[in-house]
Amino acid sequence: MRVVSQQRILVVGGGITGMAAAIALAQNGHAVDLIEEDSDWKALGAGLTVLGSTLRALSHLGIVEEVLAQGYFAFGNDIYHASGRKLFEREGMQMPDCSLPNAGGILRPVLHRILQARVRDLGIEVALGLTYRDFFHDDEGVNFTFSDGSSEQYDFAVVAEGLNSRMRGVLFPDAPKPTFTGQGCWRLLHPRPDTIPRSAFYVGGHVTVGTVPVSDAEMYVWVLEHVPDNPWIAPEDQPTRLRSLIADFGGEVGNLRDSIGPESSIVYRPLEALLLPAPWHSGRILMMGDSVHATSPHLASGAGAGVEDGVVLAEELERADSIPVLFDAFMARRFDRCRLVVEGSIEIGEAEMAGESSRINELMTKAQAALAMPF
Template sequence: MKILVLGGGIGGMAAAIKLKQTGHNVELVEKSNDWKALGTGLTLSVLTLRALCDLGVQDEIAEQGFVHDGVDIYDQDGNFIRTVLSKRVIADEFPSEGAILRPVLHDILSKKVLALEIPVFLGDSITSLNSTLEHGNFVQFDSGRKQHFDLVIGADGVFSKLRQLLMPEQPAPEYTGQACWRLQFDRPDDIIRGRMFQSENMKVGFNPCSPTQMYMYMMECVPKEHVWREPETLPEIAKQLLQEFEPVLKPYIDSINAATPIIYRPLERVMVNGDWHRGAALLIGDAVHATTPHLGSGAGLAVEDAIVLAQVLEQHADDLAQVFDVFMQKRLERARFVVETSGEIGRMEIEGESMMARSMLLAKGFEQVTMPYR
């Protein structure tokens, strides 16, 4: 089958890799001329790490990222509360969660794409698409190129252009009322798993993401009209937000300056509750189920989509309608659970519900996403 994958991020690369490995003729198109990832660390929840290991990059992640078994939880003054260990679901001898620097993961996956000799077209995007189950996809690109594909897969992110073309009735991404912060620091030797500090109003955590690095994460509730911040203001705002945790985090707070790698991202959400396909084209990943990071599972869901799609295509390759039907049965409810549960945790944080209630829902979410996906 001749397949076009739109989007060179985690989900798009995962789809290209799995479909090529299962014998399809695949090409990857990425709108950016500079094919790289921005950002600091990416949380590898049980769901996300398992999916990436199933994709075949377990050794690279273990070597270049940081895998561990859970999180040590403290209060805002640094008093130890408890350690929460995750169930090992990948292998008895391999931890089930961790983190990795986004540019490092991009490098791992892009090298795998190129090693499979998958053609990659940069600086291009889809202009128009005529897609039917009977005749496939007639695609025109911004570059002027015109081509036919049996299947088009849209993995082009939360602001998906293909979603706008295929599903103009779908609303734009919804701002959730929160912004996520990531600040990168050197990792002390004693931080060997996640470390979280909680108050009734806020949580701040560290996640080791390489042999030498870690990142700090925190959520901020921000009214929509104030969500944009100039990059040069971020260090001082971060310092102000962290004042509640000064008794235990003062060395980190004092070290934040203009040279500190900081990613500040307002959180948008997308959930397409109906079919993710039109004609012979299918959307996956953030294009149809962009979630907030409360369960650390957005990237993992996209990789799961890619793996399940490749499996279903192997089983029903001669019947795309059947492929889409089986794929939706396997993926819709799982994706919806993650998006809705993550969104509910965010709502509870915004409205100031108790730390106990939030922790209980978080535990329920983590238990559910540990369940097998295929």
């Protein structure tokens, strides 16, 4: 039974986390406005690894069947030596509360289109090319002035601006800055051969490599490189650099290496992480997603954690009798789980950089066992 009445809510940010929050709240009958600064509302990046825990969270948004149909999913993954020799199979996370596949992937633009369609279907008001100029609180809620000069009042606001959030510095002037982890991540879109039926890891080389099918026809290849000096790599130099990184790899990674060229779809970025100390709220504004718990991709749970944020907020809103109670309940359920994702991912990255390949599976298995538990 609902304790609070229907709320009028602003969601700032139209990425995965912002859309998940808007959908979850609107499904429960709340009036949601979503603003996104990018007038094209486009998705950045290539493929996205999707674990069972992320699928479970997406199932709360009414889109999991579409995600399963338009991505590529299986159970478990395969671990290979860099030479191409198969070492062992991992069964993947075992979720006690659902039977969805526990490993797979999807193209980021495809997932965005699925979420965007759900946002539209629910009648959520979306304003593109719009951001906020200022805001203030009063006894009735929080008032925002927008970049087009208009003003609106809301019961509360959710901010999911991403790693480079402006609001984080406004609400928390002493907040830590994103920290470079020492690694860079390469992602390459490539046709999927039939010989790659599910996700795979290649360990034991000077870099760590993974292959993740994202559809019947495509996969993405990721490469994690130790780059302590965080160099700038010009786009025109990226194909040569990527080929050199996997020059000694065998198996399927070796098979695709020579096809990498100027026309290849490559995304490179240095990895940064951030964990904002609790609380993630001030007044009637709550922050979530990468704005407060940005992670490296080692546990493939950054996007999933953001989706969980939105689902948990909507669930707790149905029980709360005030906004402060709502925000405290949200933090009680989210902080430790998100800290696990951020700190666990950093620890795996440190093991990779130290060449401790035997520890990686141990760390990953332990963390995924925790993430498999209901959120």
